[in-house]
Each structure stands twice: as C-alpha cells, then as structure tokens.
Amino acid sequence: MNRYPLWKYVLVAIALVLGLVYTLPNFFGESPAVQVSSAKATLKVDEKTRERVASTLRSASIENSGIFLDSNGVKVRLLNADSQLQAKDLLEKQFNPDPTDPQYVVALNLLSSSPQWLTNLHALPMYLGLDLRGGVHFLLQVDMKGALTKRLDSISGDLRSLLRDKNVRHAGITREGERLTIRFRDGDTRAKARIVLEDNQSDLLLADQGEGDDLKLVATLKPEAIKRIQEFAVKQNMTTLSNRINELGVAEPVIAQQGADRIVVQLPGVQDTAKAKDILGRTATLEIRMVEETAGALEAAQAGQVPFGTELYVERGGLPLLVRKQVVLTGDRLTDAQPGFDNQTHEPAVHLTLDSAGARIFKDVTRDNVGKRMAIVLIEKGKGEVVTAPVIRAEIGGGRVQISGRMSTMEANDTALLLRAGSLAAPMEIIEERAIGPSLGAENIKKGFHSTMWGFAAIAVFMIAYYVLFGLVSVIALAANLLFLVALLSLLQATLTLPGIAAIALALGMAIDANVLINERIREELRNGSTPQLAIHTGYERAFGTILDSNITTLIAGIALLIFGSGPVRGFAVVHCLGILTSLFSAVVVSRALINLIYGNRRKIESLAIGQIWKPGNTANVAAK
Amino acid sequence: MEFFRIRKDIPFMRHALVFNVISLLTFLLAVFFLFSRGLHLSVEFTGGTLIELNYSQAANLEKLREGLGKAGYSDFSVQNFGSSQDVLIRLPLRADQNTTRIGESVLQALNAETPGASLRRVEFVGPQVGKELAENGALALLLVVIGIVVYLAFRFEWRFSVSAIIANLHDVIIILGFFAFFQWEFSLSVLAAVLAVLGYSVNESVVVFDRVRETFRKVRGLTTPQVLDHAITSTISRTIITHGSTQMMVLSMLLFGGETLYYFALALTIGICFGIYSSVLVASPLVMWLGVSREQFVRPKKQIEGANEDGAVV
Numbered sequence: 001m002n003r004y005p006l007w008k009y010v011l012v013a014i015a016l017v018l019g020l021v022y023t024l025p026n027f028f029g030e031s032p033a034v035q036v037s038s039a040k041a042t043l044k045v046d047e048k049t050r051e052r053v054a055s056t057l058r059s060a061s062i063e064n065s066g067i068f069l070d071s072n073g074v075k076v077r078l079l080n081a082d083s084q085l086q087a088k089d090l091l092e093k094q095f096n097p098d099p100t101d102p103q104y105v106v107a108l109n110l111l112s113s114s115p116q117w118l119t120n121l122h123a124l125p126m127y128l129g130l131d132l133r134g135g136v137h138f139l140l141q142v143d144m145k146g147a148l149t150k151r152l153d154s155i156s157g158d159l160r161s162l163l164r165d166k167n168v169r170h171a172g173i174t175r176e177g178e179r180l181t182i183r184f185r186d187g188d189t190r191a192k193a194r195i196v197l198e199d200n201q202s203d204l205l206l207a208d209q210g211e212g213d214d215l216k217l218v219a220t221l222k223p224e225a226i227k228r229i230q231e232f233a234v235k236q237n238m239t240t241l242s243n244r245i246n247e248l249g250v251a252e253p254v255i256a257q258q259g260a261d262r263i264v265v266q267l268p269g270v271q272d273t274a275k276a277k278d279i280l281g282r283t284a285t286l287e288i289r290m291v292e293e294t295a296g297a298l299e300a301a302q303a304g305q306v307p308f309g310t311e312l313y314v315e316r317g318g319l320p321l322l323v324r325k326q327v328v329l330t331g332d333r334l335t336d337a338q339p340g341f342d343n344q345t346h347e348p349a350v351h352l353t354l355d356s357a358g359a360r361i362f363k364d365v366t367r368d369n370v371g372k373r374m375a376i377v378l379i380e381k382g383k384g385e386v387v388t389a390p391v392i393r394a395e396i397g398g399g400r401v402q403i404s405g406r407m408s409t410m411e412a413n414d415t416a417l418l419l420r421a422g423s424l425a426a427p428m429e430i431i432e433e434r435a436i437g438p439s440l441g442a443e444n445i446k447k448g449f450h451s452t453m454w455g456f457a458a459i460a461v462f463m464i465a466y467y468v469l470f471g472l473v474s475v476i477a478l479a480a481n482l483l484f485l486v487a488l489l490s491l492l493q494a495t496l497t498l499p500g501i502a503a504i505a506l507a508l509g510m511a512i513d514a515n516v517l518i519n520e521r522i523r524e525e526l527r528n529g530s531t532p533q534l535a536i537h538t539g540y541e542r543a544f545g546t547i548l549d550s551n552i553t554t555l556i557a558g559i560a561l562l563i564f565g566s567g568p569v570r571g572f573a574v575v576h577c578l579g580i581l582t583s584l585f586s587a588v589v590v591s592r593a594l595i596n597l598i599y600g601n602r603r604k605i606e607s608l609a610i611g612q613i614w615k616p617g618n619t620a621n622v623a624a625k
Numbered sequence: 626m627e628f629f630r631i632r633k634d635i636p637f638m639r640h641a642l643v644f645n646v647i648s649l650l651t652f653l654l655a656v657f658f659l660f661s662r663g664l665h666l667s668v669e670f671t672g673g674t675l676i677e678l679n680y681s682q683a684a685n686l687e688k689l690r691e692g693l694g695k696a697g698y699s700d701f702s703v704q705n706f707g708s709s710q711d712v713l714i715r716l717p718l719r720a721d722q723n724t725t726r727i728g729e730s731v732l733q734a735l736n737a738e739t740p741g742a743s744l745r746r747v748e749f750v751g752p753q754v755g756k757e758l759a760e761n762g763a764l765a766l767l768l769v770v771i772g773i774v775v776y777l778a779f780r781f782e783w784r785f786s787v788s789a790i791i792a793n794l795h796d797v798i799i800i801l802g803f804f805a806f807f808q809w810e811f812s813l814s815v816l817a818a819v820l821a822v823l824g825y826s827v828n829e830s831v832v833v834f835d836r837v838r839e840t841f842r843k844v845r846g847l848t849t850p851q852v853l854d855h856a857i858t859s860t861i862s863r864t865i866i867t868h869g870s871t872q873m874m875v876l877s878m879l880l881f882g883g884e885t886l887y888y889f890a891l892a893l894t895i896g897i898c899f900g901i902y903s904s905v906l907v908a909s910p911l912v913m914w915l916g917v918s919r920e921q922f923v924r925p926k927k928q929i930e931g932a933n934e935d936g937a938v939v
Contacts, residue, residue, distance in 0.1 A: 131885075141753065273747065274729045431751030440677075440745045447883040455877030459870050466628075466866070499814050502878060502886050506893070509874030510825060513867040517832070520863040523627075546835045549780055550828035556772035557824025561817060564765035566758070572817045614627040 001537050002600040004593055012593045015585070016480060022487035025114035025125040031065070032084035033111040035251050036091055036104050037073025043103055045073045056094045062087050066116075072252065077111045084108060108269075109251035126490050128268075129497035129571065132445050134438030135268035136276055140237075140428045142261045147233035147426030148178055148226065154335060155201070156180050158356040159219075162200055168193045180219040183210075190215050230261065232336070233426040238263055241280060258566070263428070273435050280430075286331025286419060290365075291373040291389055292322040313377070313386045321386055323375045328365050333358025337419035339412040342404045348412040349404035350388075352419065359399025367395040376419065388415050448501030455505055456482070459512055467519045469598070469609035474515035477591035481511050484582040489575065499572035507579025510554065514587035518543040519610060526613050532605040540592055547588065555580050629862040637857050638850035641910035648907045651899075652795050655802020662805045667812035668748055672755040674716040676731055677746040683709040685739060692738030693731070707884050711745070718752055762816050769820055770794065773827050781834055782921055788911030789830040792903040793823055800895045809888055818892035825871075826900030829864060830908045836860050837912070841922040849918060853909045864901060872897050 036053055038045050050069045053076060057064055064087070066077045076091075078084045088106055095104040112125045130137050156173050159182065163170055170193060171183040184190040194206055194217060203225035210216040221229070238255055241263065245253045254266035270276055292298075292310045301312045301322050313321045336353040354362055365374075375389040390403045403415070459478070463471035485504060489496065522539030530538065558580060561573035599605060637644075668675045678684070689703050689712060698716060706713035714731065735742055770790055777786030800819055804811050836856035840847070847855065875897065879890035 139754065141751070429751070430749070432754050433747065433749035435744065435747040437679075437743065437745040439679075443883070444885065447881055447886065451878040451881040451886065452874075454881055455874035458873040458877060462870065462873065498885055499817065499889075502814070502882065502889055505874050505878055506821065506871075509871035510828075512870045513828065516863050516867045516870065520860075520866070524859065542839075546832050549835060550831045552776060553773050553827040553831055554821075554824040556776060557769045557820050557827075560765040560768040560772065561820050563768065564761040565817065566761065567813065569813050569817045572814070572821075576821060612627045614630045 001533055002596045004596050004600070008589070009593055009597075012590055015484070016590075019480070019483040019487040021118070021121060022123045022490050023483050025112055025118050025123050026486060026490060028112060028114040028125070030110035030125075031077055031079075031113040032081050033075050033077045033109045034084060034088045034091060035073050035075045035107050035109040036095060037107070038104060045069070045104075050074045052094075053091065056091060057087060060086075060090050062090065073105070075109065075111055077113070105250075107251045122491075124490060124493060126486070126496040127493055128441075128445075129495045129500070130266055130268060130434065130441075131436050131498045131568075132441050132448075132496065133268050134436050134441035135266060136270045136273050137267075137432075137434040137436075138265040138276070138280065138430050139258070139432035140241075140263045140265065140280070141431045142230075142234050142237055142263065143427045143429065144230050144233065144261050145178075147229055148221065149175070150426065151229050151335075152178065152180060152221070154355040155204070155219075159197070159201070161356040161360065162196065163193060166192075166196045168196055178220065180204075181209075182217045182219065184215045184217065185213050187215060190217055193217060234261060234263065237426065237428060241265060244280065262431075269438070273433065277430065280428075286334060286387075287327045287377045287379060287384075288329040288362075289327055289375050289377055290324045290369065291375050292324050293372060298322045311384070313375070313384060315386050315389055321375060321389055323377065323386065323389075328374070329354070329358055329361055331419075333361070334419065337416045339409070339416040342402065345404070347404050348407045348409045349402050350407075350412050350416045350419065352401040352403065354399040354401065356399065359397065362399065362401065363395060363397040366392050370394060387419060444498045445501075448498055448505075452501065452505040452508070456508060459509070463512070463515070466611055468611045470519050470522070470595070471611070473591050473594045473598075474512065474519065474587075476594060477515060477586045478508060478512055480590045481579075481583050481586035482508060484586060485575070485579050488578050488582060494574055495571065497568055497571040499568045500575045503572045503575035503579065507576060507583060511579065511583030511587055513550070514543070514547045514583060515591060517546055518587070518591070522608065523610055523613055526608065526610070532608045533599070535608065536595060536599060540588070540595075544588060547584070551580050551584055628865070631858055631861070634851070634854040634858040635861075636850075636854055637906065638853050638910065638913060641850075641906075641913065644902075644906040645910055648795065648903060651799055651802075655799045655805075658802050658805040659798070662808065664801065664805050664811045665808045667810050668715065668750050669813045670755045670758055670811070672718040672750045672752040674718075674731075674750075675746070675748040676714040676716075676744070677706060678712045678714070678732075678735070678742040679745050680710050680712065680739070680742055682741075684712045684742075686712065688739050689714070689735060692735050695738070696730070696734030698731070698734075712742075758813065765820055766797070766823075769823050773824075777827075777831070777834075781838065782917065784912050784915040784917050784921075785830075785834045785837075788908045788915060789827055789834070789904065791911060792830060792908035793826050793900070795907065796826055796896055796899045796903050797823055799899050800892050803895050804888075804892070809891065812888060814885070814889040815892045818889045818896065822893060822896030822900060826896060826904050829868075829900055829904035832860055832863065833857055833905055833909060834912070837909075837917070838922050841919045849913055852919075853913055857905055857909060861905075864905060868897050868901050 036045065036049065047069065050067055053074050054067050057067075057076065062078070062083050064076050064078050064083075068075045068077075076087060078087055085108075088108055092106045095106060112119070114123070114125065118124075152175050156175055159173055159180065163182075169185075169189060171185055173180060173182050175181075182193065184193065190208065194208075197204060197206060197217075197219070201219075203222055204219040205222050207218045207220075208216070209218050234257055238257065242253070242255050245255065245265070245267065250267045250270055252268055254264065254268075256264045258264045265280065267276060292307065294307075297307050297310070298320060300307065301310070302320055306312050307322070309325050310322050311325055313323050315321045333354050334352060335355050336351075338351050340349055340351050341347065342349045369392050371392065373389050373391050376387045377384045378387050379385075388403060390405070407415070456478070460475045463474050463478075465471070467474065482504070485507060489500075494500075518539055521543045522535050525535035525538050526532070555577060558573055558577040561569055562577060565573050599608070684705070686703050686705070690701075693701050693703070693714070700717045702715045704713055705711060716731070732742070732744060773793075774786045774790050777789055797819055800822065801811075803809070804815065809815075833856050836859060837852055840852045840855050844852070844855075872894065875890050875893045878886050879894065882890055
C-alpha cells in the first residue's frame, strides 16, 4: 500500500540530482575577470580578438584560468583581484593605444567560477539584481507624441512635393497637433488631391471639412500606422542607447523594453549616475558626404598633408578614405534603414528611406555624381566614423535608396543598425532612477541569506521536535523544495533581487503547511484507530485535496502580482509562483517517497515515529513510539 | 509532543456573534484610521527622490538640514536610517526643477556642508510611475479577489467563496489600518506582502471548508453549527502549527532582513495573526449565516425511471 513503483523513486531521484546540478553553480561564487568588448558597432569582437587577448596576457606572463568568447565579447577569468587589475591595465594599453579614441571597452567583470562541465550543461548561477550587486537603474519614457509629430512633419513635406509633382494646387499644408490640414480653394481640386493621396499615402486617414472657398482635407494617421511608428521609435531608441552604453565600459548592461513606451536600462557596477545620464542623453548625428577622389589627394593626406576641405577617415574594412567636409545630407532626413536583399541579384543590401526634402537633394546629388563614391559618416562626441562608402551607380529619385554589393547579410544588418543608430527616434525622459552602492548590495545579500537560513533552522528544529521522524522527512522535503526552487531560478536565469530572496523565504515558510497538513492527518488517523500503514496512506490521500486547493488560491494571488507588478514586485511574484509549484512536488511526492522507503517495505509496524499521539479518554498518554 | 489535547469539539459557533462584532470593530477602526490618517506612501507611489547616505562617523542631521536649506530645497525630510551613520533624505517632486539631476546636486550641496558622505542609494521616481503603480496595485487586488471567488465557488459553493473573500479582504483592510495608524511606510514590497497574505490566508479558510465539506458528507445527524465546530476543532492544531512555522520564517526576516524587508515582514506578521482569526472565526460563521447545509454537498441519488425502492434495475 505504501510502496511507490520504481519509476516514481527514479523520478524523485532524477529531480533531486537535476536540482543539485543546477543549484551547484551558485555555490562556486564568482572570480575576478576582465571583459573586452567592442566600443564601436563597426568593430567586431571575434576569434582573432580572443587570440590577441591571449597572446597579450601570455607576453606579460599574467596567468589566467580561461579565456572565453561569447556574445558580449572576450572574457578572461583571472586568479585574483591583483592580476585582474594588472590584466585590465595591460589590455587597456594594448587595445586602446589612443585613450582619447577608445576602440574597445575593457571592463572589470565577475565570472562564475563553476567548473566547465557545469557551464556545458547550461548550469549557470542566478543573475543578481541591482539591489544585490550595486549599480544604476533607469526607466526611460519614450515621448510617443514627439515621435508622431516628428513623423507627421516629415509626411507633410512629402505631401507638398507629392501634390506638386501631380500638379494639384493647394493653399497650404499645416500640422495642428496630431493631424495635417490641407487647404483648397475648390472642391474639384480637393477631390483630385484625395485620389492622389489615397494612392500614395496608405498611412493616412482622410476627411473632408470646411465650406465655400475654404475647403479642407484633414489627414490623420491610421491606428496601425501609429502603432508601427511607436514600435519603431522604441526599437530605434533602444539600439541607440545600447551603442552609447558600450562606451561606459559596463560588463553586462541590460536594455529592455517595458510596456509599450518604456525602456529599462540597468548598468551593474556603475556608480557615476551623472556620467551615465550624460551618455544616455547625448545625440549622435549621421552625415552623408562625398568622397574626394582626385588622383594623388589620398596619398598626400596619408603622408600628412590633408587637402583643404577634406578629412581623412578609415573605412570599416581598414582602407583609408578621404571625405569632403561639405555635408550633402544629415541623418534627420533619413526616416528608416532596414537590411534586406537586392531584388535582382539577391545580394544582401541595406534599404534606406529618405523624407521628401532628403529625396530631392539625394536625386540631385546622385544625378551629378554617377560613378563616384559617397560616404555615410556617423559622428559621435565630435568624432566621425565612416559606416559605408558606396559607389553611385545611377540617379536615385523617390527617396528609396539601396546600398548593396560586397556585403554579407551580417554586414547589411550592422550597417542598417548603425544608420538608424544616429539619433533617437523620439525624445526620452528619465522617469525612474535607482542607484545602489556596492556595499549596500553585499549587505542585502547577507541579510537575505541570514533571514532565510535562521527561519529555515527554526522551522527544522520545531518540526523534528514535534513530529520526530515525520518531521525530519518534512524538513528534508522542505530542503528539496529550496533546492528545486533555486535550481529552477538558475535554469531560467531569473534575476534574483532582495524581494526575490524574501519570496524564497516566504515560500519555504508556506510550503511547510503541506507537510503539517499531512502529518496532522496521519496523527488523526492513528488517533481514530487506523493501523500505521493505513494511517500513512489515508493521511497523504486526504491531505492532498486540501493542499491542492490551498496552493491554488495562493497561486492566484501570485499570478495577479505577476501580471500587474513591476520592478521589485515582479521579482517577488516570479519566485512566489515557482515556489508554490515546487512545494507541491516536494511536499507531496518527495516526502511520500521517503516515507515509503522507510515504512513501505516493513510488513508489520508497531508504531510510527510521528511524535506523541494523544487520545481523548485515555488517562495515560499513549506514546506512538 | 502534542500541543492540542482537545476532548470535545469546541463550541466556536456559540460565540460566532462575538467574534464577528470584534472583527467588525477592528475593521471599522482600521477604516477610520485609513481615512483620518491616510497611508504614509513611499517614494515609489508619490514620486520624488530618496537618497541614502553613509557617513564614517555619526551624521549631524542638523547640519545636513542646514546644507539642504542653503541649497534651496524645501519640504525635505532628513532622518537616520538603521544606524546613526546612515541618513535617509527624502525630497518631494518639484515641477520647476530638472528632477533628474537632484541626486547629484544634493550630494554636492551636502559635501560642502558635511564632507565625507558616501552615496549608498539614490531613488528617483517620476510622477507618472507612482500613479500607475497605485492603479496596478488596485487591479492586482481586484484580480486576486475575483480569481479566488471564482475558484472557491467552483470547487466548493458560492457561500464559501463569498465568506472567505469577505473575511480575507477584511484582513487586508486591517493591515492597511495598522500602516495608517503607525504611519509605517507603505512601499511596493508591502503591497506585495498584502497580496501574498490575501492568497495565504484564504488557504486557511480552504482548509476549514474542506473539513466542513468532508464532515457534511460523512457524518450524519449533526447540525450545521456542530459541523463547523467539528471542522474548526479538528484543524486547529494544523492551523496553529502552520502559521507558527510561517511566522518563524517571517520573524527571521523581521530580525535579520534589515530595513528593506522590515515593513514587508511586518505586514506579513499582521496578516498572519489576523488571518488565523478571520479565516477561521469570521469566515465560518458567515458560511453558517449564509445558510450552508448538508444537502448542498451530498449528491442526490440518481433516480432511474421504473426502478423499485432499492433502485435496482436490470
């Protein structure tokens, strides 16, 4: 009756082993490391960089315990904090010979020191939240109205040239708030304009207004167009932000969208909020200029004599390039840049969209310069960088530009990203800021850990004193619960915060309820005269329904918190919900498996070690043991 | 060890009215304080700036206030936080100022007056965020209430779900009442604690109701109050032990968790204490008064047409 089939024992054993494996990385702690990542989006960190790091360290005979390449860059794990600083200085010197123009970000970091075989199993330690490791947190609100008016302004320019091209005479286009008003003198023209606009501007909703000789056509953006513009604005702002944050030398920045119009930026380890804010708020500009191709000019420039009115740049491929100072177009005229493919050759390409004024200028310039090269320059902090320098093959009108040729899909993606990265699509405002010092973080970990530990100890002592062997089993089940919870959190790579630790503690405090229910039921069955085996069986069976019901109501509260909570509450809710699920398994299945192992195979049991059972009516207390 | 040696069912229901009157009075008192004093909301809800500083010696609060006053701040509060070396400064939102720069400028102003401060924590919350948090909190509460009512109505009976939710909502109000009365800081984590308590103490009612249902089905010839008495008596040992265990954990947080977890643990403590009381001694009488009876739990026997008295058919 109280025997589990073998598969159930195996299941419990496997769960425990998995729990142990995925919890393990959290115990190894972190060792000092240095991270080298690219400071510029035009620079890729790859296998070569890794080798360069390795050889640099080897030449200075700084010992390390591993050099890894991942999506963030090259990470070197070092033996102690001293060699970490040494290595950082050395790498900084080697990778950024010119400190005023850093090519790479060389940052101090911490790497998990768990052994490689664990890392290969994707068993990684939990990620610590800012309140536990120190750092800055910003919540930025993207001004969606700003994004829309910016777009409407550019549309109004488009409308003007469109109507001019089609010979439709209007009496002025104005933007009032979030709508555009086009005035006409007579109804026929308006009708004509309407047809033209409907054919060419699919994003607009048109409505007739006005009477007599003051006729109006009011254009508003369609809801789906608004949605698209807003999504684009948030994406572009995030791209721009991540480019800028690279400069701060943060090892693992978090840039994430929150809700429809907010961006969370978390910079672990950063203390200087002022500098961080400067960098977040800065704008970069994109410029399109012509390449100076006069014979001999480039050679002269390389020799140190840069011709008047030009600047010397290095292209992404490493080739020198002489670019005129005169600006043809600025990034403001660029409304979009997307990676894609050439329609005919199917080569990777970047598609640019210019606004109407930009398109006009671009048409003129390309007509006059067929066969020459133009350079697209990204200027940040007063320093320019050539993103790409394509050859003009033909006159390009209509504002749709395609750059293609000798480009991999990857390069097309990067170029498009860089072209978009120039400026923010919409203004942003910091609406929440949190900075936590590193000492406070360490203290928070200690406090959270201590409260969980002492609470657990108190519960364990009480349970064992009160329920004896069954109490011990309950405590083991509770420990298994903790193991599963931490393993699950590590597996999901959830961010652990102080409220999260509180939720772990609370989950344990609540999870014991299930075992108390079971143990009380078993005692009750014994009191009513059941045999020990039967008491175990019915005790577990009857308690299960109650446990399920009571956990589901708790889960409902947890899910509500998960849906509506933000920030710290969310962290709490995630752990709370997971804790309920793991406690169902550990309190019912794991503890039952243990009890079955202990009692299930005995044919005849005199009594259960569940503490004293008091029976009403008996003058002498009947001890169960 | 056996704490509870109960010979007979304790006649809880005989005193049902007393329990509910006590409960009602506490509730009214809580509501009164909630309205008269209001909650002391944290920066997260009101918006504003919070700066935590650490000095190497005991901080001179007077000088700090002076320094802030000189720098042109008003309405600020400066207080010790945990120890005499730690200082917490609160600044309200000001429309005329670039709020995002407050942290730095305050530190500058203070460094001129009392050098040697190290910044432990800065929190700035804009006005939009606070309002949203309050709204989301209310929505979460509503969702929990609806979810629990629906679930209990589905698993038990509408009478149970209604009484459980009344009893437990009244716990929530009482926790809020405590926070209003003592002017403890009501922060986001306290809100989380309140909602967790709601889910947790419904547990309690569920356990009792589960027993009520079982007793109705199994034991014949008991009146409704007797059934309730029996259910409460037979679960009381579990109730006390479970809550005691949870409270041990919460107490540990209260003692070792530091300032950040202090109010969180406090809200839980109040919630647990009142949770026991209300979900057992308030919810059960409500169920009784709502007219729960045995018939609602015993499935009526299927009548098969043409069957004889024994219900036998071939």
